Amino acid sequence: MPGTLIIGAQWGDEAKGKITDMLASKADIVARYQGGDNAGHTVVVGGQTWKFHLIPSGILYPRVLCVLGNGMVINPKRLWEELDSLSARGVDISPSRLKISRQAHLIMPYHLALDGASEAALGQAKIGTTKRGIGPAYMDKMSRQGLRAWDMLRPDFRQRVIRAVEQKNIWLERVYAEPTLDPQAVADEYAGYAERMRPYIADISPLLYDAYVAGKELLYEGGQGTLLDIDLGSYPYVTSSSASAGGAAAGLGIGPRCIDRIIGVAKSYQTRVGSGPFPTELLDEIGDHMVDRGAEFGTTTGRRRRCGWLDLATLRYSARVNGLTEIALTKLDVLSGLNRLRTCNAYQVGGETWTDWPADGEALEGCAPVYEELPGWEEDLAVSAWEELPAETRAYIAHIEQRVGVPVKLISVGPDRDQTIYR
């Protein structure tokens, strides 16, 4: 099926990068549709590690065309850092390999300053953002004041930047008492980026549509995860974009009918970075086991990820709101060595039992998980076939399928591209 969407089914870092890279071996195009360099997607090939923030996780295959969609917010400085480091490692980064939507929004230095200032002003109530300027850039997009890649093609781009910096300096100075930015210096810096970006900027909508109609294989790679989605996540502890399936069509300029298959990538346990409620969080030695064995430190910010038992109520919610056709279950090897496993299938709230996940930070605060217990396994899962997995591991997967109602088609038992089991 030509159009495959890969989506984070939890709070991000589910190993979307690994799954995208694996499936990209048969793809023609890999496209990101939302978010920006708040994402950190890891790919491990033959012991070599690659971390992608803006570039789609298909760039390692020379035949794959990578696309940055109109739903994204792009920091040109970070784009070039990433492209230059890829180039230094021998990856072809010529414009024939990468197209950037002309409608994608630009992250400007004032977005970074405003992200930091807003978090500082929130104090204890801060979101715990990646401080990449994501929220402020989407604020400008929604209030129709953003600068887009398209503006880089226009002769008055410098003036547009100067005007925007002057306006934002008022905010920085009067609202947040922060230092202002030099409009000329920002304009000079961005004029340089515009020069380099020009050959990459394109109208991606017809490009994707024509490829789809011609029967090419397209992968749409989500950033973040469903529970961080601006509409569907644990608001306000979310990111500022549409990270769930609904965002893919709008963020790429394609119709939903160009999406044939929707893979929800889910970790075998639950993690989240930053603030916000997390009913199944483990603040004990089992949580430490997950952090240690799963190397649960953020790819973008290096922060320790919070860990807990797999929450099947969230996964069922994810299956519904995304229309998942299958699940890619990752990091199953991390659970090895735990003799009892728990999964949450519902919440106890006051005297009531909720089986559905409430998409609200405050409502979640009062949710106590209702657990089911399953036997664990000792084996390290260094296997390549379903039949070779321990019976307890297969029973854990069957339990997930039964509770969520979606088949688990891909099983990841290690970070490397090859440490994967297909069913």
Ligand code: GDP
């Ligand atoms: P993404 O943001 O969804 O692409 O995920 P990240 O790359 O931020 O985090 C996933 C981490 O888990 C990365 O360090 C991967 O290399 C690693 N990883 C991926 N799959 C597996 C797996 O099956 N087992 C283990 N132990 N690590 C994995």
Ligand code: IMO
């Ligand atoms: P990938 O694509 C995990 C979290 C931040 C914070 C919240 C808002 O690697 O899965 P933002 O900077 O977006 O305004 O931060 O969202 N967050 C992520 N958590 N994985 C990510 O991306 C994330 N991107 C943002 O930690 O809680």
Ligand code: MG
């Ligand atoms: Mg990540």
